Amino acid sequence: MENILELEQVCKAFPKTNFALDQVSFSIPYGSIMGFVGENGAGKTTTIGCILNTISKDSGTVKLFGKEMSDADTDLREKIGVVYDGDNFPSYWTAEQLSRVMGGLYTRWDNALFHKYLEDFRLLPGQRIKNYSRGMTMKLAVAAALSHHPQLLVLDEATSGLDPIMRDDMLDVFLDFVQEEDHSILLSSHITTDLEKIADYITFIHDGRLIMTASRNDLVYNFAVMRCKESQFLELDPGDILAYRKRDFQMDVLVSDGKEAQRKYRGFVVDHVSVDEIMLLLVKGERV
Numbered sequence: 001m002e003n004i005l006e007l008e009q010v011c012k013a014f015p016k017t018n019f020a021l022d023q024v025s026f027s028i029p030y031g032s033i034m035g036f037v038g039e040n041g042a043g044k045t046t047t048i049g050c051i052l053n054t055i056s057k058d059s060g061t062v063k064l065f066g067k068e069m070s071d072a073d074t075d076l077r078e079k080i081g082v083v084y085d086g087d088n089f090p091s092y093w094t095a096e097q098l099s100r101v102m103g104g105l106y107t108r109w110d111n112a113l114f115h116k117y118l119e120d121f122r123l124l125p126g127q128r129i130k131n132y133s134r135g136m137t138m139k140l141a142v143a144a145a146l147s148h149h150p151q152l153l154v155l156d157e158a159t160s161g162l163d164p165i166m167r168d169d170m171l172d173v174f175l176d177f178v179q180e181e182d183h184s185i186l187l188s189s190h191i192t193t194d195l196e197k198i199a200d201y202i203t204f205i206h207d208g209r210l211i212m213t214a215s216r217n218d219l220v221y222n223f224a225v226m227r228c229k230e231s232q233f234l235e236l237d238p239g240d241i242l243a244y245r246k247r248d249f250q251m252d253v254l255v256s257d258g259k260e261a262q263r264k265y266r267g268f269v270v271d272h273v274s275v276d277e278i279m280l281l282l283v284k285g286e287r288v
């Protein structure tokens, strides 16, 4: 078994808001971090809901650890640590109370590990959650998610409320987590620089449709943007164009192999491209 998570052609429509997840398929190998990016409203949280079975999908399959999860599947649920962007726990609880509740819910709840994270994240066990800052709430949620010894961490915008220093510390915690070869992370984030640092793969979703999944190495070392005039653009082989965007006097063209493009199209400017720019080109540009 190679993948900890497999989605195949998952569909979910919300007729009231005229939104639909349309045949979303991707998988996460064991021991890896998958970044999940897309504009606001692209369908990331809905996809995560379908994975966790908190949203009932219309069709398609989701396999976790090689099997589909049913509502009563507490065994599988124990293996998944989840952090949402937003209120994760009742605000009148303290971290100490949270630990007692979690201890009743999870057979492998590790109170000592939880307190170690509280210390690392500089959170006071006796302070009420309602007096936490947004960043502190996120840290508490990550501590709780990690302390029942999950194998898969699902993080929906879990680093967005954190300052750059704490975010960096948190990324180290995530990298540490995937040192175990049977652990993986699905991390949705708008902070693409974080994903460039730690993700092994990045999946791009736009308007309910999956655009592509690519490895970080490909994105960082091979993907590139060619800048050319419109007349030059017309000479390009359509098979080389992933997406393009017209700007005042220039065309920006996303290609999957910058070195090959440089060899093939002499005299064209070929630049490195960030994940942010890739997303902009995929979302706002045209695809052939």
Ligand SMILES: Nc1ncnc2c1ncn2[C@@H]1O[C@H](COP(=O)(O)OP(=O)(O)OP(=O)(O)O)[C@@H](O)[C@H]1O
Pocket: 014, 016, 017, 019, 038, 039, 040, 041, 042, 043, 044, 045, 046, 047
């Ligand atoms: N329960 C629901 N009923 C109707 N429409 C919904 C429901 N939940 C989500 N939607 C719609 O589905 C679309 C996708 O929302 P979703 O939260 O999955 O996006 P997202 O990619 O996570 O966005 P963000 O980056 O802003 O968190 C939105 O248009 C939203 O209005």
